[in-house]
Amino acid sequence: MQTITTTEALAEFCARAAAHPYVTVDTEFLRERTYYSKLCLVQMAYAGDGKEVDAVLVDPLAEGLSLEPMYDLFRNEDVVKVFHAARQDLEIFFVEAGVFPIPLFDSQVAAMVCGFGEQVGYETLVRKIAKQPLDKSSRFTDWSRRPLTDAQKTYAVGDVTHLRQIYEKLSSDLAKNGRTPWLQEELKVLLSPETYVIKPEDAWKRLKTRTTSGKFLAVAKELAQFRESYAQGRNMPRNRVMKDDALMELASTKPKNAQELSRSRLLLREARKGEIADGILKAVQAGLEMDPRDHPKVSNDKEKLQVNPALADLLRVLLKAKSENAGVAQKLIATASELDEIAAGKRDVPSLKGWRGEVFGEDAMRLCNGEIALTAKGSVVKVVSL
Incomplete structure (x- = not known):
């Protein structure tokens, strides 16, 4: 596999990648001894069969290497940038260069929207979608040391080559079930500077x-x-x-x-x-x-909530039914504290807005207003209009 150590080689790869609909990206970094993450390695791949030409390692520690060609690729809105659990990667790029990869696709978020559960790991997706094992033995190595071992390189490139198949599967599923807007809604937080700026x-x-x-x-x-x-x-x-x-x-x-x-x-x-x-x-x-x-004040709004416990229990039953019907993890739709807030009369909560409102929030409000009832037959819960 190719390890890029010059700006010219990086520019050549990014030019090739720009001709493809997407590029997969991952990073290796250290943060144990610093406030900001130290970027040690970038892995990238575009659609292909995994040969050297379409999957590379970029060494940001190489003397004289500029990552600007990669940042130009990140700015190219004709190429989707695919990550898994992108938050820490995006923080690095935002802090280092003030750049966000746009458009963005996060396979962990997409997998949750597609019914794979909460915060599904990359290894799980590789096993379930790519049908491949994944060697994680190099996960906790010191990525700042040079030269990198063959085991480190193999581990690192696997984080972007398998991601291609995962992206193609998940993006296809999202398009088929009309949930692509759900994903875009979830990614707004990741693409907001406020997420990474600590005042x-x-x-x-x-x-x-x-x-x-x-x-x-x-x-x-x-x-x-x-x-x-x-x-x-x-x-x-x-x-x-x-x-x-x-x-x-x-x-x-x-x-x-x-x-x-x-x-x-x-x-x-x-x-x-x-x-x-x-x-x-x-x-x-x-x-x-x-x-x-x-003097600063700690909000005690939750302590003041007058929660209707019976309504809160009904909302939990409704959430379980809606979650199973949509194939989406319950906690991704609404948290337990949000259900209590709704049962106490609050309406400015995330679970009543956007795609969550479509899946759960609209019926939650109808339940609060006495417009629907819940019936059960065996393990199946159904909504009945009154």
Whole structure:
């Protein structure tokens, strides 16, 4: 198989790929020691029989190699870019070049829409659709080391050659059952910049806490903002600055000086001095000085919901029936919390909109309004108009 190490060779391959209706893409990367993913390898293939000419490995670590020809291909709207579980791949390309592969096809999302269950793995699709085994022994190797072994290359190229058959099968099924718009609706989130941009001032929202104390949340917000900014600026994992449990401890103890900071049980040794320690103490002070009117608030809307338990149970039965009838996983249509929200009278929920509204939401509203009833015969649940 060909490993591309020059911009010229990449441009030649991308020119050939542009003459085909689709190209399959995958990446190998490392993120254990950095904030942003380090791209180590790109695999691409276009329609063919798997020979060297139509499936290649691209080495982004090769000296002098520019990925711009590939990004031009990503911008070419005449060629579908096919990925499996694309979120992390798309994040890499967006962060590195501000590029999204358009049009996009994600085989994991397509498989869920086609009834393969929730978050189906690539190996499962290879086995069920391509009827081939898949060697995953190189999955957790260090992709930044050179030279790559033959086993690594074989593993890597298999992630795009089998994907061609999977794409052709799933795209055909989607067209036959009229669900292509469903897939496009699901992919909107993946193609939104907001999915990949983490603003330090919003980092506190990712913390898991049940505390509603304004002062605690103010300090936690400032600490989370400092941690995110520090990690982004130095391209290091946020947990190497401080872990969540240490952040929560500091938001509770609110140290005002180095001596008090040193008493932390959970803070990493490296964070007890220097820039990180200074940043922590400044963040705590900023949180304590925050105007109470600006204190962050944890939404407790769910706690205030007046859920009708009988209606919630009926909605669960309806969802199960609709899911089985459509051949789509229940959780892809509606989550348990969404059903409770509907039973409490909320209407601005995803399961009542778009294709979910067609499959489930319309009848869910009719059930809430007393316009339909549910009957059961054996294991089959049917909807009856009243």
